[in-house]
Amino acid sequence: MAGAIQRNLILFLIGKMTAVLGSSIYGFAIGLFILAKTGSSLNFAVTLLLSALPRILLSPIAGTLSDRMSRKLIIITSDFACAIWLAIVFFVFTFIYPEIWVLYTATAVLSILNTFYSNAVTSAIFNMVGPDYLQKAMSLNQAAGSLSTILGPVLGGVFFGLFNITTFMIINIVTFSISGIASIFIQYNLFSEKKEKENGNSIFTDLKLGLVYVKQQAFIKNLILISIWLNFWFAVFPVAIPYLVLTIRKMESIQLGIIEGTFSVGMMVMAIILSARPEIKKKELSIFGGLISMSTVLILLGLPNFPGMMNVSNSLFFPYLVIMVFMLATFIMIINMPIMVLLQKSTPDEYRGRVMSLLETGASAMTPLGFIIFGFALERMPVWLLLAVCGLSIMALIIYHFKKKTITPYLKEDKQHKNVAIS
Numbered sequence: 001m002a003g004a005i006q007r008n009l010i011l012f013l014i015g016k017m018t019a020v021l022g023s024s025i026y027g028f029a030i031g032l033f034i035l036a037k038t039g040s041s042l043n044f045a046v047t048l049l050l051s052a053l054p055r056i057l058l059s060p061i062a063g064t065l066s067d068r069m070s071r072k073l074i075i076i077t078s079d080f081a082c083a084i085w086l087a088i089v090f091f092v093f094t095f096i097y098p099e100i101w102v103l104y105t106a107t108a109v110l111s112i113l114n115t116f117y118s119n120a121v122t123s124a125i126f127n128m129v130g131p132d133y134l135q136k137a138m139s140l141n142q143a144a145g146s147l148s149t150i151l152g153p154v155l156g157g158v159f160f161g162l163f164n165i166t167t168f169m170i171i172n173i174v175t176f177s178i179s180g181i182a183s184i185f186i187q188y189n190l191f192s193e194k195k196e197k198e199n200g201n202s203i204f205t206d207l208k209l210g211l212v213y214v215k216q217q218a219f220i221k222n223l224i225l226i227s228i229w230l231n232f233w234f235a236v237f238p239v240a241i242p243y244l245v246l247t248i249r250k251m252e253s254i255q256l257g258i259i260e261g262t263f264s265v266g267m268m269v270m271a272i273i274l275s276a277r278p279e280i281k282k283k284e285l286s287i288f289g290g291l292i293s294m295s296t297v298l299i300l301l302g303l304p305n306f307p308g309m310m311n312v313s314n315s316l317f318f319p320y321l322v323i324m325v326f327m328l329a330t331f332i333m334i335i336n337m338p339i340m341v342l343l344q345k346s347t348p349d350e351y352r353g354r355v356m357s358l359l360e361t362g363a364s365a366m367t368p369l370g371f372i373i374f375g376f377a378l379e380r381m382p383v384w385l386l387l388a389v390c391g392l393s394i395m396a397l398i399i400y401h402f403k404k405k406t407i408t409p410y411l412k413e414d415k416q417h418k419n420v421a422i423s
Contacts, residue, residue: 016121050104056361086172299387
């Protein structure tokens with residue numbers, strides 16, 4: 001069994017890494033191409049919207065399908081569908097209609113297919129590796145994503161000056177194909193005896209049953225609610241940091257790039273550490289300790305804008321921000337990993353796709369809402385004050401759930417939450 005798990009992990013890492021890295025390089029290059037061709041930040045924003053909107057709208061349906069159908073079939077089909085779709089886009093853009101709208105359409109369809117892929121992958125991890133290797137698999141999954149986030153812009157920027165935009169399509173066709181081939185040989189049901197078949201219900205009936213199930217499971221419901229609200233308050237970070245670094249502190253754009261890149265580095269480093277160590281046993285300490293630390297760091301990020309600090313040299317605050325952002329990323333991993341492990345273990349297989357999709361939808365929807373609200377607030381209050389408000393709001397959230405004991409009774413290993421599936 002151990003050999004089969006290790007084989008699954010290796011194949012999973014190969015497939016995930018190639019697909020995500022290829023997509024990261026392609027996405028970065030497409031953004032540069034649209035900016036270069038149109039000179040419009042609005043057109044670039046449309047690309048980002050087309051990437052994010054399908055994930056928000058379709059995640060519940062994707063989660064429902066992953067509970068109804070073979071997740072392996074969804075994963076393989078999505079990979080090869082992405083490769084075939086990009087091949088069609090390559091042909092159309094090269095020989096028939098080389099216009100920006102072809103790229104917009106390509107982005108939207110790829111985002112739709114990736115929504116079904118990512119939800120099926122997330123809900124299949126438990127059955128692929130079992131409970132003992134769950135933290136390792138999820139950490140490697142995060143490490144692959146973080147590494148791609150780091151390498152994608154670097155390689156995309158280097159290759160953009162050397163290759164035509166259609167070359168990036170070919171690269172992504174190859175990476176999706178490799179991911180699909182690797183997925184064929186993965187045993188996704190290694191720890192599942194469930195026979196995946198149609199249950200006679202409609203998709204929307206199954207989706208409703210999933211919502212009812214989450215509502216009745218207080219532990220899962222509160223974990224999802226905590227994650228959703230954390231994503232909302234944390235949305236201040238990507239909005240406030242560029243404003244703080246470039247507008248307030250007048251640092252160079254390359255310094256902002258290093259500071260933001262440090263976030264992915266921090267997540268990757270902690271993901272690798274967690275993948276190499278046994279599963280976190282003291283989940284209560286990890287989650288609540290990480291939340292307190294994260295909110296504290298979020299408040300401290302406003303120090304360069306604090307009254308009396310504007311005269312301090314950027315040569316001191318630049319490394320300070322790098323260190324703070326690195327710490328922030330590691331604390332997020334310390335929080336997220338036990339939460340995701342708990343959700344995977346506490347959710348029956350027949351509901352896992354819908355539970356994970358509800359988490360994805362809620363978190364994805366709250367983030368752009370946070371962008372709008374905090375972007376508006378930045379024009380009316382100091383950065384340090386806004387960061388303090390968000391950090392203290394997270395602390396208030398922690399205190400509320402700790403006092404109400406919404407999840408603490410279920411965090412110890414000997415009191416693992418046991419759910420009963422709804423018939």
